[in-house]
Amino acid sequence: MTAVTKLCVLISGNGSNLQAIIDAIALGRLEAEVVCVIANRPNAYGLERARNAGIPAVCLDHKNIADRQIYDEQLQQHIEQYAPDCVVLAGFMRILTEKFVHHFAGRLLNIHPSLLPKYKGLHTHQRAIDNGDEEHGVSVHFVTPELDGGPVIVQCRVPIFPGDTAEELASRVQEQERGIYPLVLQWFAKGRLTMQGNKAVLDNELLPVSGYAND
Numbered sequence: 252m253t254a255v256t257k258l259c260v261l262i263s264g265n266g267s268n269l270q271a272i273i274d275a276i277a278l279g280r281l282e283a284e285v286v287c288v289i290a291n292r293p294n295a296y297g298l299e300r301a302r303n304a305g306i307p308a309v310c311l312d313h314k315n316i317a318d319r320q321i322y323d324e325q326l327q328q329h330i331e332q333y334a335p336d337c338v339v340l341a342g343f344m345r346i347l348t349e350k351f352v353h354h355f356a357g358r359l360l361n362i363h364p365s366l367l368p369k370y371k372g373l374h375t376h377q378r379a380i381d382n383g384d385e386e387h388g389v390s391v392h393f394v395t396p397e398l399d400g401g402p403v404i405v406q407c408r409v410p411i412f413p414g415d416t417a418e419e420l421a422s423r424v425q426e427q428e429r430g431i432y433p434l435v436l437q438w439f440a441k442g443r444l445t446m447q448g449n450k451a452v453l454d455n456e457l458l459p460v461s462g463y464a465n466d
Contacts (some may be wrong), residue, residue, distance in 0.1 A: 256283040256440035259335035261326075261343035262290045266297020267425060268341040268362060268432050273304050275433035283440045286333040289326065291345055307333070313345060323351040330355075337439055340394065341432070349396040357446040359394040360439070362432050364424050366390060366406055366461075371399035376417040376424065387411050387420055389428050390462065391435045393446045402451040403462035404444065407431050 260269050269288060275281035288301035291313040301308035309329060316322040322345075330338060340361040352359060365375040367390040379387040388408040395401035407427040411420060438444035443454050451458040 257286045257335045260339045262297035263344040271429035323348040376420040405463040
């Protein structure tokens with residue numbers, strides 16, 4: 252019997268992508284197990300989602316550990332207790348240290364609300380609107396030390412309509428997020444997805460810079 256892929260999910264807030272992962276596992280669309288959820292904020296609602304699903308949930312409050320290196324060392328220790336196959340950033344609003352990223356290289360994934368390399372960092376929806384873009388979207392990528400700069404695995408695009416607010420656009424993007432993150436994690440769980448030479452590889456084929464097309 253093949254071992255089930257173990258996921259550790261890191262969150263900072265509501266945990267909607269965490270819930271999508273939990274739901275996908277329950278529906279059999281994601282052959283994996285969330286072995287722990289770790290938040291950097293004690294009021295992160297995603298912790299409640301985890302507990303409701305019977306998943307160990309821990310808060311490592313970043314406000315109690317000012318030094319970023321020390322925080323990431325403690326975070327790594329917490330994660331390693333559960334020996335996950337993959338560390339899943341699901342709205343984890345911290346820039347990780349290079350040492351941490353290198354430790355989990357090839358098994359550290361993130362979802363970012365823009366069509367990378369556009370709009371790295373924060374406030375992506377408003378920036379897309381302010382720049383007059385006609386489309387926006389979301390990217391799932393492997394994490395490397397460069398902020399939001401790791402190889403893209405898949406992107407999903409959404410239209411920007413005249414008069415859109417950042418909130419309306421965010422809602423449209425989040426609907427796509429909940430579909431593509433479990434899909435990518437299933438690829439990883441089945442051994443189809445790897446990172447090789449700082450490139451995303453699916454089914455032994457190098458993915459293009461924009462990742463697998465999923466419009």
